[in-house]
Amino acid sequence: MEDRRMQIDWSSIISWTNVFNLIDILIVWLFIYQLLKILKNTKAFNILNGFFIFLLIKIISTLFQLRTVDWIMNNIIQWSVVGAIVIFQPEIRRGLDHLGQQFFAGKRGTGARNPNEKMVRDLVEACEYMGKRRIGALISLQRSQPLNEFAATGIRLDSAISSQLLINIFIPNTPLHDGAVIIQDLQITSAASYLPLSENSEIPKELGTRHRAAVGLSEVTDAITIVVSEETGGISITERGEITRDLSQDELYTILADNFINISDEETNDNFLTNWFNQLTGGGKSDD
Numbered sequence: 001m002e003d004r005r006m007q008i009d010w011s012s013i014i015s016w017t018n019v020f021n022l023i024d025i026l027i028v029w030l031f032i033y034q035l036l037k038i039l040k041n042t043k044a045f046n047i048l049n050g051f052f053i054f055l056l057i058k059i060i061s062t063l064f065q066l067r068t069v070d071w072i073m074n075n076i077i078q079w080s081v082v083g084a085i086v087i088f089q090p091e092i093r094r095g096l097d098h099l100g101q102q103f104f105a106g107k108r109g110t111g112a113r114n115p116n117e118k119m120v121r122d123l124v125e126a127c128e129y130m131g132k133r134r135i136g137a138l139i140s141l142q143r144s145q146p147l148n149e150f151a152a153t154g155i156r157l158d159s160a161i162s163s164q165l166l167i168n169i170f171i172p173n174t175p176l177h178d179g180a181v182i183i184q185d186l187q188i189t190s191a192a193s194y195l196p197l198s199e200n201s202e203i204p205k206e207l208g209t210r211h212r213a214a215v216g217l218s219e220v221t222d223a224i225t226i227v228v229s230e231e232t233g234g235i236s237i238t239e240r241g242e243i244t245r246d247l248s249q250d251e252l253y254t255i256l257a258d259n260f261i262n263i264s265d266e267e268t269n270d271n272f273l274t275n276w277f278n279q280l281t282g283g284g285k286s287d288d
């Protein structure tokens, strides 16, 4: 009798229902994990933080039966869902659009290594040309974190990358030359985009707002930005809040190649889910 009570009924634990429940939890967990990874260091992440604070207050008010606070929190949480849909409407629309394209229109051709290499060569060629002629330029390249909100501040292009087009964009006194070019997913998404200015007091005084904007973007995203100085013709790169100045053509090529061509298989695998999710939502790079 005692023995029978101690026995574990494995068949009731390993049932199809429980397997599906487990898959269900895994999918939700994966979705939330990827979403947080994408939103990290973006404005949306701060909004999400605020939402979690309200959620925490709501849980506490429910636990301690603080009825008025509970009622207010319920309303805030309900309306914030509607608010989020309104605020992120462009991102949601773009995400659904990409999702539809993935299923019905087929995918864009692969062969990622060649287009990546072409992009890097075009960038180096254009920067070299502009540097020699003192044409100021600001070019931001998206990595894992979406630059959509910055691209949206400029003029939409959605064009193939070529050194000629990049040079043309930055020719002084033309409509697109002021501001930054944003490159996403091997395309020039926008020109004349506005980037956030860094407030770092360690940026050398001789550098103006073009360089400050490049550092600013690198502080809030993992993007790489190339700056060609109108004053000196010098080429700089900003990444993770740091600026590397006066790069030679070879140095520029090496940095870009390391980040966009010579990506190790390990890193590619590690970013697979992020890239897949970014492709779906129209966010990050989908080149590998």
Ligand SMILES: Nc1ncnc2c1ncn2[C@@H]1O[C@H](COP(=O)(O)OP(=O)(O)OP(=O)(O)O)[C@@H](O)[C@H]1O
Pocket: 136, 137, 138, 177, 178, 179, 180, 193, 194, 195, 196, 197, 206, 207, 208, 209, 210, 211, 212, 213, 228, 229, 230, 231, 232
């Ligand atoms: N927040 C910004 N976002 C995008 N582009 C910007 C921003 N601020 C300035 N720029 C660009 O930089 C130009 C002004 O450059 P400024 O001379 O102040 O900078 P700089 O760092 O000294 O660069 P340069 O060496 O080329 O003169 C603007 O005309 C504009 O094209």
